Amino acid sequence: MAPSTLITNARIFDGENIIAEGGFILFEKGLIKEIGTVESSVTLTADITIDASGHTILPGLIDAHVHIHEGSIELAQALKFGVTTVLDLFNEPENIAKLKRESSKRPDIADIKSACYAATIKDGWPRPVILATMEDKEAVRFPNLGTRGAEYSGSLALVEHVTDKLEFSYIKLMHESGACLLGNPLPLPSHELQSALVQAAHKHGLITIAHALSQKDTLAILAAGTDGLAHSFCDEAPRDELLAAYRKYNSFLVPTLVISATLTGAEKPSTERFVRHPFVGKFLDSRMKTCYCGRIMMGKEGCKSEYSYQIVRMLNEGGIDIVAGTDAATGLEGTAIGLSLHQELSLYVERCGMTPLQALRSATSTTARRFSFEDRGRLVKGMRADVLMVKGDPTKDISRTLEIGGIWRGGVALDMDN
Missing domain, CATH: 3.20.20.140 (Metal-dependent hydrolases)
Structure with missing residues (x-):
């Protein structure tokens, strides 16, 4: 089973709009458990925590x-x-x-x-x-x-x-x-x-x-x-x-x-x-x-x-x-x-x-x-944790989609070195 993952301090594009400039997403057991502004994540814990400052989270x-x-x-x-x-x-x-x-x-x-x-x-x-x-x-x-x-x-x-x-x-x-x-x-x-x-x-x-x-x-x-x-x-x-x-x-x-x-x-x-x-x-x-x-x-x-x-x-x-x-x-x-x-x-x-x-x-x-x-197709509580993390803001500069910093399919991180 994949470890639970908490990504914080990220710009979040949920598939429709930017819902947070400094937000978080928590996923476990292959699904998105919580998503929102960083202030509401202070009590959350996970097996893995990632500081995504300067990055954007979007659906796979x-x-x-x-x-x-x-x-x-x-x-x-x-x-x-x-x-x-x-x-x-x-x-x-x-x-x-x-x-x-x-x-x-x-x-x-x-x-x-x-x-x-x-x-x-x-x-x-x-x-x-x-x-x-x-x-x-x-x-x-x-x-x-x-x-x-x-x-x-x-x-x-x-x-x-x-x-x-x-x-x-x-x-x-x-x-x-x-x-x-x-x-x-x-x-x-x-x-x-x-x-x-x-x-x-x-x-x-x-x-x-x-x-x-x-x-x-x-x-x-x-x-x-x-x-x-x-x-x-x-x-x-x-x-x-x-x-x-x-x-x-x-x-x-x-x-x-x-x-x-x-x-x-x-x-x-x-x-x-x-x-x-x-x-x-x-x-x-x-x-x-x-x-x-x-x-x-x-x-x-x-x-x-x-x-x-x-x-x-x-x-x-x-x-x-x-x-x-x-x-x-x-x-x-x-x-x-x-x-x-x-x-x-x-x-x-x-x-x-x-x-x-x-x-x-x-x-x-x-x-x-x-x-x-x-x-x-969207980052919503209960949906699959198919997640892409890129450096910068692709909602303003589309070329940023290739500045890939992390990929998760069903909540499992892809090993980018293999």
Whole structure:
């Protein structure tokens, strides 16, 4: 059992707001027992007491879009960057089941939620990209819903299977025509299929989150009622109707701005700035750094990251929830699990006009609220003791999220030296 821990004299961001400039947090048995101003902590005792003067305490970060294919080593890397929970958006159920078992026993790796297989159609996304990158072509055996999804009545059975057999946390939809990508056009699911999937998911208390990389595809999947989008598009400037479409179903956006950057070749200077940070050198080897600084350059001519920034700016100003996520995966140029979330947050502030507070909410409380995670994302009595401590004030300077001084998952301190 982890020792009880009392952290005092800290600035506390609870996931929504700063609740104390000189506050304390006490956690034991994996949960937050008390939290408040330092004056009310004088009678409290714990096995370990930490003076956090000059530091900020905040909830462990949540990356709402990753792909964990290499095993627990990737979850360990995420946690080293203060990401205590990752949301996987396409994976094999057997792999996720194994990772969930490991994360339930190991506080030194991040927790994981997953959509496992996405609802895709024959020859639709992501089959082309998987075939292009996998040596074993026979390994691509994930299920699909037919050629156009005309047999959409089967969507309810699919969601029931997901709910009853595989314990997915949410449903991933695919709506990708390839309009903004190099390569051939891709078949799209029908509107009827996507709408049926959304309705079936909701019947079982699940939300849907959809992949779409062009404005046309985004508007189409929003019209089907999806709860969220897994990307911002970069093929053209956002039109006014986009905001209205998000508002109609109160949908949220996971921008994955680091993906817009790798598709278009943007943000190389800022990426190199992050990779030179002293903290990063502890956990990324030269191969990882080279991959992180690389670019996949799959966007068609005319695609611009600036369009993605305009989307985030428009939606944030319009009251739409922004949920932080990166699409990070080992070997995907332009990304690094854990580190990419810090760059993503910086882009929200530096390119999209979000305040540091808004950016921090997007990686903590907003994610927990939109995905109905009632045990994390905020520092509140009774919640999980997933805690990040950083030097300085990230609510004023978002770059401070990388000045990590301590990480606790379920109240267990991470050994930063291993």
